Amino acid sequence: MRSTLAIFRRELASYFSTPLAYVFIVIFLASSGAFTFYLGKIFERGQADLQSFFVYHPWLYLFLIPAVAMRLWAEERKAGTIELLMTLPISTTEAVLGKFLAAWVFIAIAVVLTFPIWLTVNYLGDPDNGVILAGYVGSLIMAGAYLALGACVSALTKNQVIAFIVAVVVCFLFLTSGMEIVLAFFRNWAPAFVVDAIAAMSFLTHFSSITKGVIDLKDVIFFGSVIGVALYINVAFIEIKKGA
Amino acid sequence: MAAMIVLSGLTKRFGPLTAVDGVSFSVDRGEVLGFLGPNGSGKTTTMRMITGYLPPSAGSVVVCGHDVAAEPLAAQRLIGYLPEGAPLYGDMRTGAFLNFIAGARGMSGADKARRVGSIVERVEIGSVLHQPIDTLSKGFKRRVGLAQALLHDPEILILDEPTDGLDPNQKHQVRNLIRDMGHDKAIIISTHILEEMDAVCTRAAVIAKGRMVFDGTPNELEQRSAFHNSVSIRVKSELAPKLSADIGNVAGVARVEAGETVDGVTTILAIPADGRSIVRDVSERVGESGFAVEGLHAERGRLDEVFRQLTASQ
Numbered sequence: 314m315r316s317t318l319a320i321f322r323r324e325l326a327s328y329f330s331t332p333l334a335y336v337f338i339v340i341f342l343a344s345s346g347a348f349t350f351y352l353g354k355i356f357e358r359g360q361a362d363l364q365s366f367f368v369y370h371p372w373l374y375l376f377l378i379p380a381v382a383m384r385l386w387a388e389e390r391k392a393g394t395i396e397l398l399m400t401l402p403i404s405t406t407e408a409v410l411g412k413f414l415a416a417w418v419f420i421a422i423a424v425v426l427t428f429p430i431w432l433t434v435n436y437l438g439d440p441d442n443g444v445i446l447a448g449y450v451g452s453l454i455m456a457g458a459y460l461a462l463g464a465c466v467s468a469l470t471k472n473q474v475i476a477f478i479v480a481v482v483v484c485f486l487f488l489t490s491g492m493e494i495v496l497a498f499f500r501n502w503a504p505a506f507v508v509d510a511i512a513a514m515s516f517l518t519h520f521s522s523i524t525k526g527v528i529d530l531k532d533v534i535f536f537g538s539v540i541g542v543a544l545y546i547n548v549a550f551i552e553i554k555k556g557a
Numbered sequence: 558m559a560a561m562i563v564l565s566g567l568t569k570r571f572g573p574l575t576a577v578d579g580v581s582f583s584v585d586r587g588e589v590l591g592f593l594g595p596n597g598s599g600k601t602t603t604m605r606m607i608t609g610y611l612p613p614s615a616g617s618v619v620v621c622g623h624d625v626a627a628e629p630l631a632a633q634r635l636i637g638y639l640p641e642g643a644p645l646y647g648d649m650r651t652g653a654f655l656n657f658i659a660g661a662r663g664m665s666g667a668d669k670a671r672r673v674g675s676i677v678e679r680v681e682i683g684s685v686l687h688q689p690i691d692t693l694s695k696g697f698k699r700r701v702g703l704a705q706a707l708l709h710d711p712e713i714l715i716l717d718e719p720t721d722g723l724d725p726n727q728k729h730q731v732r733n734l735i736r737d738m739g740h741d742k743a744i745i746i747s748t749h750i751l752e753e754m755d756a757v758c759t760r761a762a763v764i765a766k767g768r769m770v771f772d773g774t775p776n777e778l779e780q781r782s783a784f785h786n787s788v789s790i791r792v793k794s795e796l797a798p799k800l801s802a803d804i805g806n807v808a809g810v811a812r813v814e815a816g817e818t819v820d821g822v823t824t825i826l827a828i829p830a831d832g833r834s835i836v837r838d839v840s841e842r843v844g845e846s847g848f849a850v851e852g853l854h855a856e857r858g859r860l861d862e863v864f865r866q867l868t869a870s871q
Contacts, residue, residue, distance in 0.1 A: 319660030323649070330648045330689075393644035397705070400608040400640070401661045402633040555612065 316403040320411025321418075324385075328419045333384075341377055341423045348373065349430060361438025366430055367448045367524040371488055371516055374459045379480035381420060382463025383473045385412050386551070390471035405551050409544055413464055420456050424449065444526025451523030454536045455516060459484050461543035468550040484516075487539075491515025560585050561713055561743035562607065566616035569602050569767075576602045578767040579616065584760075586712075589739045591758030591775070592747040595868050599767040600747040601641045604717050607745070608638045620713060634662070637711035639719055643702030647691035651682060651701055654690060658705050672708055680704045680734065696727045703731065707738075714744040720753065732756045751860040754778070765868035779858030780832055781866070787828045788839045789816070791852040797823040800848050807842050809835045822851050 328334040345366065349355050353365025389395035398408060434440045463480040470476050489495050491512045499508050512518070519532040560583035569577040577599040584590045594600050605611040607618050609629040618625040620632040646654055655676070659669045677683050680700045685693055690701060699719070706714060719735070720728040735744060735757050746757065754761055754775045761778045763771035771778060779785055792800055801813045804827050816824035829835045836855040843850055 315663050315665065316661045319657055322660070323646070323653075323657045326653070327646070327648055392647065393640065393642060394646055396605070396610050396640040397638075397644055397646075400610050400633055400636070400638045401658070402630045402663070403661055404630060555610070 314407075316401070317407045317411040317414075320398075320403070320408055321415045324412050324415030325418060328381075328415070334419065337377065337381060338423045338426060341373065342426060344377075345369065345373055345427055346430070355434075361434050361440040362526075363430065363434060363440070363445050363448055364524050366427070367452055367520075370452045371455065371520055374456055375484050375488055376481060378420065378456060378459040379463045379466075379477050379484060381416050382460050382480055383467055383476040385416060385464045386468040386547075387471050387473045387476045391473070399551075399555065405548050409464070409548050409551065413461060413544060413547075416460055416464070417453075417457050420460065421453055424453060424456070441526065447526045447528045448524055451520065451528055451532070454533060455520050455523070458487075458516065458536045458539040458543070461540040461547070462487065465543045465547040465550065468547050468554070487514060488516045491518040561621055562745065563619040564603075564607070564616070565619075567603065567606060567613055567618060568615040569599075569606060569611060570614045576767055577606070577613075580764065580767070580769050581616075582762055582769065582772055584743045584745060586743050587740055588760055589735065589744045589746065589758045590760045590762055591754045592745055592762050592764065593749065593751070593754065593864065594747075594764040595749060598764050598868070600764060601717055603764070604638075604641075604715050604745070604747060608636055608640075608715055609633055610640075634709075635712045637706035637709065637714045639702050639706045639714075639716045641717040642721075643699050645690045645698060645701055645705070648689060650687055650689055651693070652677075652686040654701065655704060655708065658708055662709050664709070672710075676704045676708050679707070681730075695722050696724065699723060699727070699731070703734070712742060714738065714742055714746075716744070716746045718747055718749075720748070720750065751864060754860060763864070763867050770867045775860075778863055779860060781863045782858030782860070783828065784826075784856050784862065785829075785832050785858035786834050786836070787826055787856045788836050789824055789826045789852075789854060789856060790839070790843065790850050791822050791824050792848060792850045794818050794821050794823045796848050797825055800843070800846060800850075801825050803846050804839055804842055807835065807838050809833060809838060826856075 348369035349366040353369065355365045358365060386395070389398060399405070431445060435442070462483050466480040466483060467476040492515070496508055496512055499511060519535050522529055523532060562584040564583065565581050567577055567580045568575065580599070580603055582590070592600050592603070602611065606613045607620070607625065609625045609632055612626055621635050623631040623635070625632045649657065652673070655673045656669065659673055664672060677686065680703050682697060682700050682704060685697050690698065693701065699722070703719065706716065716735070720731050723731065732753070735746065738744065739757070739759070746753070748754070758775055761771065761773060761775045762769060763778070790800070790804075797815060801815060804810060804825070805813045807827070809830055810827050811830040812828055814826045814828065816826055827835060827839050834855070840853055843853065
């Protein structure tokens with residue numbers, strides 16, 4: 314537990330010791346603002362809520378979270394520090410958890426910094442802040458799922474660019490698996506339960522109710538399971554790679 | 558005394574390549590084992606298996622009673638390890654890095670501060686405590702790597718080429734450090750620098766193409782040399798042929814070789830028949846002959862020659 318904490322602290326500090334953290338936060342805030350005000354037309358909707366803010370999160374995360382996740386393991390492999398890390402008396406699970414939690418907290422910091430949008434709607438109207446809080450919590454849980462997938466991909470390579478691109482593709486598949494464009498491809502030949510299963514994996518479907526302020530337990534369990542399974546695979550990847 | 562590190566039949570295969578092939582040896586407390594071998598002979602792979610970074614394909618490593626494959630964490634707690642090239646988190650500052658290692662090794666509070674403080678003093682890195690590691694010179698980086706390995710005062714030290722890339726002063730410093738610690742720890746250092754053997758090691762293990770080809774003391778290694786106990790004499794060039802003939806008749810001298818000539822002084826080398834000491838007989842004969850010699854000394858053996866002989870024949 315203490316070693317997980319040590320890794321967590323080191324990782325979180327390392328985001329801020331390079332320009333990465335600041336670049337990421339600025340781009341995240343600027344693009345989430347742009348999406349909300351221009352594409353989401355938050356003013357024109359005339360409603361005091363943040364639905365037009367949250368609805369773009371799955372698409373923002375698609376590119377920004379793989380950018381955070383790509384360095385998690387690939388950088389360690391490239392610099393050879395993974396040998397240092399793996400010969401400390403720390404289990405692979407502790408290391409995976411420490412790194413994941415640090416990146417998750419870092420993303421949470423970026424998400425929390427969007428609070429001026431929340432202040433704006435509160436100034437202009439009288440929103441249901443419970444719904445907004447639910448939106449933030451749901452958005453963070455989904456971010457965790459993206460992150461766990463990205464960390465898992467990063468464990469396989471020492472090239473951060475490859476880690477980024479593959480993670481974007483994997484996240485894109487999860488994101489769009491509920492859309493007709495993907496499902497139509499399977500519907501022609503796959504049995505109905507397969508199509509349903511693929512549709513059920515969609516981040517968009519699970520997130521859509523969260524943006525309306527409804528945190529359904531099954532959505533939380535879904536994202537939680539994605540995180541759990543991806544981190545489990547992450548540990549396995551590290552262990553398998555060790556043997557080779 | 559019980560052996561602290563025991564390797565038995567340690568083997569590592571990468572696909573069709575056998576990098577380490579049935580290596581067995583043990584290291585006791587108070588021993589400094591010099592692990593010698595050409596580049597690519599399997600030194601680093603062996604060390605990675607001892608420290609639990611790589612799982613062995615066959616055989617085992619037991620560290621103070623803990624099998625590294627079965628209880629990696631228990632073994633790793635007892636080991637201080639300097640990996641090849643001393644990889645470090647370059648974006649961290651030296652102090653923060655050492656605090657991270659201390660935290661990861663489960664230290665906290667006053668104990669952590671005391672240990673970090675004492676190791677900083679010991680390897681003399683106090684002046685770079687607040688510098689990012691990326692900006693340090695190679696010597697400082699290596700010392701930070703050593704500090705990281707020594708932080709928890711481990712029973713066992715595994716150092717992969719600890720003096721690689723250091724200048725002679727830094728090498729001297731690192732060797733002193735290793736020698737000081739040698740009394741109460743079991744230490745393995747890998748190197749391809751032969752002078753290092755004499756300088757710090759109490760035992761030598763030579764590996765070539767993944768197989769052990771020698772295990773003994775550095776002295777025994779020197780005895781393998783054809784030049785062990787040979788006597789070199791420096792004498793004016795015009796006297797050299799006569800003196801060579803004289804010495805050639807001394808009992809125990811197998812042959813006499815003429816070496817290089819510098820500034821009119823030739824070095825001649827008397828090689829003993831079976832490695833026995835001939836220096837007394839030879840110097841007596843030189844005295845009787847009445848020739849004025851510029852210098853005379855007994856060679857202990859040429860490690861580089863033994864090294865080539867052991868590792869090239871494989």
